[in-house]
Amino acid sequence: VHELSLAQAIVDTTTRHADGRPLKSVTVRIGHLRQVVPDSLQFSWEVLTERGDLQGCALVIEEIPAVVACGECGAMTTLDMPILSCASCESFDVRLVSGEEFLIVSMDVVEV
Amino acid sequence: MGRFHLHADGTEHAHQEGDALGHEDSSHHDHHEHRAARPGDHEVGDHSGYPETGTTRISVLEDLLSENDRVADANGRALEAAGVRAVNLMSSPGAGKTTLLKRTLARLGDTMRIGILEGDIATSLDADALEGSGAAAMAVVNTSAGFGGECHLDAVMVRSGLSRLPLNDLELLVIENVGNLVCPAEFRVGEHAKAMVYAITEGEEKPFKYPVMFRAAEVVVVNKMDLLPHLDFDLDRFLSNVRAVNPSARVILASARTGEGVDEWCAWLRDA
Numbered sequence: 001v002h003e004l005s006l007a008q009a010i011v012d013t014t015t016r017h018a019d020g021r022p023l024k025s026v027t028v029r030i031g032h033l034r035q036v037v038p039d040s041l042q043f044s045w046e047v048l049t050e051r052g053d054l055q056g057c058a059l060v061i062e063e064i065p066a067v068v069a070c071g072e073c074g075a076m077t078t079l080d081m082p083i084l085s086c087a088s089c090e091s092f093d094v095r096l097v098s099g100e101e102f103l104i105v106s107m108d109v110v111e112v
Numbered sequence: 113m114g115r116f117h118l119h120a121d122g123t124e125h126a127h128q129e130g131d132a133l134g135h136e137d138s139s140h141h142d143h144h145e146h147r148a149a150r151p152g153d154h155e156v157g158d159h160s161g162y163p164e165t166g167t168t169r170i171s172v173l174e175d176l177l178s179e180n181d182r183v184a185d186a187n188g189r190a191l192e193a194a195g196v197r198a199v200n201l202m203s204s205p206g207a208g209k210t211t212l213l214k215r216t217l218a219r220l221g222d223t224m225r226i227g228i229l230e231g232d233i234a235t236s237l238d239a240d241a242l243e244g245s246g247a248a249a250m251a252v253v254n255t256s257a258g259f260g261g262e263c264h265l266d267a268v269m270v271r272s273g274l275s276r277l278p279l280n281d282l283e284l285l286v287i288e289n290v291g292n293l294v295c296p297a298e299f300r301v302g303e304h305a306k307a308m309v310y311a312i313t314e315g316e317e318k319p320f321k322y323p324v325m326f327r328a329a330e331v332v333v334v335n336k337m338d339l340l341p342h343l344d345f346d347l348d349r350f351l352s353n354v355r356a357v358n359p360s361a362r363v364i365l366a367s368a369r370t371g372e373g374v375d376e377w378c379a380w381l382r383d384a
Contacts, residue, residue: 002263002295012179017172024167028176035294035324082323083356092359102176108167 003037007044007059013104015053024108025058031101032066033082066099180299183267187274187302194279196227198287199381200265200303202325205291207311208335210238211368212377213286214245219378220284221246227282229273231255231265231290238288251276255290264295267302274302284381293322297329307331307380312343316350319357326357331364333377338367 014026030036038061045059066079070086071093077086085092191198203209225248230239232254239252253273255262289296308329319326366373
């Protein structure tokens with residue numbers, strides 16, 4: 001639902017960093033716990049970059065799985081549901097290792 | 113495969129997959145001004161290989177919502193300076209935020225100076241409903257601009273609302289967000305705490321469908337408890353679903369209609 005707002009945030013931050021230089025692509029890293037639908041974000045991005053400074057700039061989305069580390073048995077679990085528990089011993093004493101990423105990683109500037 | 117880190121001094125080193133996760137986001141967050149303007153720089157977490165010839169990869173490493181967060185921090189400072197505690201109240205449409213607020217104002221309005229910031233897509237209906245119920249001040253922020261409307265309040269909208277409130281006269285500000293279980297949870301607005309209202313008519317499984325919201329909330333007010341005898345709602349299952357997603361959330365069983373749980377909610381608000 002909020003992918004358009006997020007795409008706009010990426011456009012704003014990227015435009016500031018690009019400082020007028022033409023961009024080929026922007027890479028973002030998004031964790032699975034962030035409720036972002038990649039296709040929807042991609043679509044919003046295309047709409048927003050149809051014209052303007054970022055025209056033709058591609059959006060590369062790196063998806064990061066949600067992983068928790070168990071405080072009791074130490075096992076790492078990759079979550080397929082947002083249930084924060086250990087798959088080995090079923091403990092809820094877990095620490096989130098990844099999955100909440102929400103980062104603009106880098107951008108590729110076209111050399112002129 | 114290792115992950116490469118580029119440090120501000122230009123040196124790189126690799127971490128094993130797994131150990132760098134989480135670490136890099138915090139430790140490299142302040143590097144966003146650093147520009148790795150060398151062709152072929154292999155950047156953090158770069159899974160797509162080297163940039164194509166004719167392009168230069170520049171490290172950004174900035175949170176996607178950093179623009180919003182900057183304004184949110186400024187809002188937080190303005191509230192802090194005025195000595196106002198702010199609570200961001202979220203729920204799906206119709207869960208009972210406004211009715212709960214009415215009860216809250218009736219209970220606390222005499223002893224506490226409470227401001228309400230109403231986020232609404234296009235109307236002032238919620239604000240109208242609260243008119244005369246004991247709020248010291250109220251501001252409405254409509255999120256629509258032309259057609260459609262934002263599904264959440266962001267920090268900039270809240271800043272505009274704050275500018276219309278007499279912050280120095282207030283002790284508590286309740287920010288009633290737009291009814292939506294997805295987006296409001298992602299946007300910090302400068303609040304001290306997030307709370308959510310959940311109606312038992314919404315079913316038991318929503319914590320798994322909207323984990324971001326349930327994880328963000330410090331308090332979950334489980335509303336419409338007076339309807340429990342009439343529903344197939346499995347309260348125990350819902351509570352264990354909430355705990356699975358957010359083990360530290362405080363749950364308050366309530367009915368804004370009958371007043372059940374409102375004291376406990378008000379006590380939390382007072383000390384929030």
